[in-house]
Amino acid sequence: xxxxxxxxxxxxxxxxxxxxxxxxxxxxxxxxxxxxxxxxxxxxxxxxxxxxxxxxxxxxxxxxxxxxxxxxxxxxxxxxxxxxxxxxxxxxxxxxxxxxxxxxxxxxxxxxxxxxxxxxxxxxxxxxxxxxxxxxxxxxxxxxxxxxxxxxxxxxxxxxxxxxxxxxxxxxxxxxxxxxxxxxxxxxxxxxxxxxxxxxxxxxxxxxxxxxxxxxxxxxxxxxxxxxxxxxxxxxxxxxxxxxxxxxxxxxxxxxxxxxxxxxxxxxxxxxxxxxxxxxxxxxxxxxxxxxxxxxxxxxxxxxxxxxxxxxxxxxxxxxxxxxxxxxxxxxxxxxxxxxxxxxxxxxxxxxxxxxxxxxxxxxxxxxxxxxxxxxxxxxxxxxxxxxxxxxxxxxxxxxxxxxxxxxxxxxxxxxxxxxxxxxxxxxxxxxxxxxxxxxxxxxxxxxxxxxxxxxxxxxxxxxxxxxxxxxxxxxxxxxxxxxxxxxx
Numbered sequence: 001x002x003x004x005x006x007x008x009x010x011x012x013x014x015x016x017x018x019x020x021x022x023x024x025x026x027x028x029x030x031x032x033x034x035x036x037x038x039x040x041x042x043x044x045x046x047x048x049x050x051x052x053x054x055x056x057x058x059x060x061x062x063x064x065x066x067x068x069x070x071x072x073x074x075x076x077x078x079x080x081x082x083x084x085x086x087x088x089x090x091x092x093x094x095x096x097x098x099x100x101x102x103x104x105x106x107x108x109x110x111x112x113x114x115x116x117x118x119x120x121x122x123x124x125x126x127x128x129x130x131x132x133x134x135x136x137x138x139x140x141x142x143x144x145x146x147x148x149x150x151x152x153x154x155x156x157x158x159x160x161x162x163x164x165x166x167x168x169x170x171x172x173x174x175x176x177x178x179x180x181x182x183x184x185x186x187x188x189x190x191x192x193x194x195x196x197x198x199x200x201x202x203x204x205x206x207x208x209x210x211x212x213x214x215x216x217x218x219x220x221x222x223x224x225x226x227x228x229x230x231x232x233x234x235x236x237x238x239x240x241x242x243x244x245x246x247x248x249x250x251x252x253x254x255x256x257x258x259x260x261x262x263x264x265x266x267x268x269x270x271x272x273x274x275x276x277x278x279x280x281x282x283x284x285x286x287x288x289x290x291x292x293x294x295x296x297x298x299x300x301x302x303x304x305x306x307x308x309x310x311x312x313x314x315x316x317x318x319x320x321x322x323x324x325x326x327x328x329x330x331x332x333x334x335x336x337x338x339x340x341x342x343x344x345x346x347x348x349x350x351x352x353x354x355x356x357x358x359x360x361x362x363x364x365x366x367x368x369x370x371x372x373x374x375x376x377x378x379x380x381x382x383x384x385x386x387x388x389x390x391x392x393x394x395x396x397x398x399x400x401x402x403x404x405x406x407x408x409x410x411x412x413x414x415x416x417x418x419x420x421x422x423x424x425x426x427x428x429x430x431x432x433x434x435x436x437x438x439x440x441x442x443x444x445x446x447x448x449x450x451x452x453x454x455x456x457x458x459x460x461x462x463x464x465x466x467x468x469x470x471x472x473x474x475x476x477x478x479x480x481x482x483x484x485x486x487x488x489x
Contacts, residue, residue, distance in 0.1 A: 005207040006200045009175050011052050012066055018171050018199070019163040020049055026158070027053070031060050036105070037156045039128055039137040041113075043144040044160025047200030050140045054109045057138060062103040074103035078110045086119040093127045096135045105136050113139040114146035121148050129154045162197025165189065171199065172206055181210045182218025190224045193274060231258055231268050236275050243289070243314045251314045255307055265303040269296035289313045392419055392455045400452060405445040411436045412446070416467040424458045427467040434464040 011017045014024040023042075030036070040057065042050040058075045059066035078092070092108065100106040110116075116124070128137060128151065139155060141147065163171075169185075169192045176183050183206075191209070195202030206219075209227055213219045225232055235258060242250035258268055273293050276286045292309045299305035394417055401409040415437075416427040428434040436442055443460075450456050 004204070005175060005179070005210075006203040009178075009203065011049065011056065014053070014056055014060070017049050017053060017056075019167050020053070020160055023053065023158045023160060027057060027060075031057075036061055036136065038131050038135070039155040040139065041144075041147075041152060041155035041157045042138065042140045042160065043157065044142070045162050045198060046142050047195075047198030047202075048160045048163060049199065050142075050160055051109075051111060054111075054138045054140050058107040058109060058136075061105055061107060061136060064103065072103065074100040074106045076106070076108050078108060080110050080112045080115040084116045084120055086117065086123050089116070089120040089123040093123065096127060096132060100134055104134075106134055107136045107138060109138045109140070111140050112142070113151075114141040114143045118148075121151060125150055125154070163199055164197070165192045168192035168195055168197070168199065168202050172202060175203065175206065179210070181206070182213065183209075184218070184220060186221040187219045187224045190221060190230070194224075194228055194230070229263050229267055231263060231271055236268075236271050239272065239310065240275060243310055246314050248311050248314045251310050252307070255303075255310065259303060265306045266297045269293050269302065269306055392424065392450075392453065392458070397449060397453055397455075400449050401445075405449065408442055408445045408449065411442070418467065419458075422458055423461060424455075425461045425463060427463050427465060429464070429466050431464040434462045437462050 014028050017024050040054075042054055044050055055075075055077075056066055059072075062072070062074065064072060064075075078088075096106065096108070098106075131137065137155075139151075144152070144159075169188050172188050172191060175181075176188070187209075191205045192202055195205060205228070209219045209224060212227060213223065217223075221233075224230070235254060239251060239254045242248075242254060259265070273290060276290045276293070279286055280290070289309070292313075293306075296302050296305045296309065398409065398413055401412055411428070411433050412426075414429065414433060416429075418425040418427070426437060428437060437446065437460075446460070447456065450458055
């Protein structure tokens with residue numbers, strides 16, 4: 001019976017471990033100095049070498065040779081997934097008092113330690129903090145967040161990392177050459193990507209594909225794609241090119257081609273994410289599409305979700321942030337502002353609101369008058385009303401926003417308005433509502449509402465005050481008093 005490749009090529013010493021130098025270097029130096037901790041905690045993703053290093057460390061501490069099949073009475077491995085009860089830990093607590101049979105230390109390796117129950121953790125605490133001199137604990141887990149802080153604080157904690165694709169590819173090539181497995185570089189890179197930084201998963205994929213390979217061609221990129229249910233790199237590139245050129249029919253056609261092959265949409269979404277990740281430097285706008293693709297795998301209907309995400313990004317009119325894939329990359333500091341600009345179909349024109357009204361000086365005549373003086377034109381009198389050229393039914397606008405854009409309605413219904421020519425002035429009453437209406441997201445919805453009502457060419461002015469009184473005497477009094485709102489009795 002042949003041995004699985006990931007077991008056959010498991011590291012036998014700290015020097016053979018690949019991709020975890022930040023852990024192995026510290027452990028090697030500690031062992032060389034004779035500094036052995038009473039408890040170690042190894043955490044990190046699956047398949048990156050935690051269990052292998054735990055076994056190597058156990059043998060190094062006891063100065064024992066290590067092979068994958070090696071067993072020793074003083075090195076005890078416990079699977080916490082199946083021995084997670086308080087009684088199991090109490091039994092272990094009794095056994096640790098017994099001296100080692102022949103080695104210098106009795107070492108307990110507890111794998112997937114996060115699976116222990118809360119009572120089991122409580123039973124382990126005291127022993128873990130002050131074990132007998134002849135005992136060393138090595139804990140390993142893929143889910144450090146589930147460990148109590150009291151456990152972590154009693155150990156030397158080493159965090160493991162995912163392995164970089166280049167390192168995985170190099171290691172796979174070493175194994176393939178040793179096993180005389182014919183495989184091209186593109187296939188190796190694809191296996192490394194699908195392994196997602198796990199040596200064990202990547203080597204297992206190589207082992208699986210080696211049994212399917214043709215004797216003449218060996219493992220090809222096409223074989224990897226077909227065996228793992230992946231879309232071809234050409235299809236992924238074609239879909240992204242269709243999105244970038246805003247060709248919705250082409251996007252739909254490519255997705256139909258993919259689904260007809262019986263492959264999973266979540267897998268395609270993952271491949272698109274990987275492809276976009278490598279393009280962020282050249283196309284920073286792709287981050288919006290990247291963000292939406294992350295939701296595909298969490299969706300109850302991933303195929304429909306993927307279709308809507310890609311079609312939305314490929315709309316000819318740039319109605320979303322994701323449609324900005326085709327825009328040239330600006331300076332990083334302007335990225336966010338440009339994304340907002342690209343997000344709007346047709347933003348209404350915004351005019352600068354008039355400067356605050358200066359207080360009018362009292363006149364000696366019996367008639368009280370007031371004139372509007374701006375900072376730009378100190379002596380400029382108030383302009384006469386201009387006959388409107390655009391019709392707008394305010395009540396209809398309020399009702400439309402109430403049924404279509406509730407957030408806009410909640411602000412707009414509290415505003416007063418004035419329409420002069422092609423300028424719609426909105427008196428918001430305070431700065432809070434003004435900032436809301438000036439926000440690009442609100443402004444976009446207001447623009448859509450005005451377009452639906454046939455008033456899409458209006459220039460919008462927002463003023464953070466109540467409307468000025470129309471009566472001349474009331475206006476003069478308001479100017480003297482520093483402002484006010486006209487109330488009809």
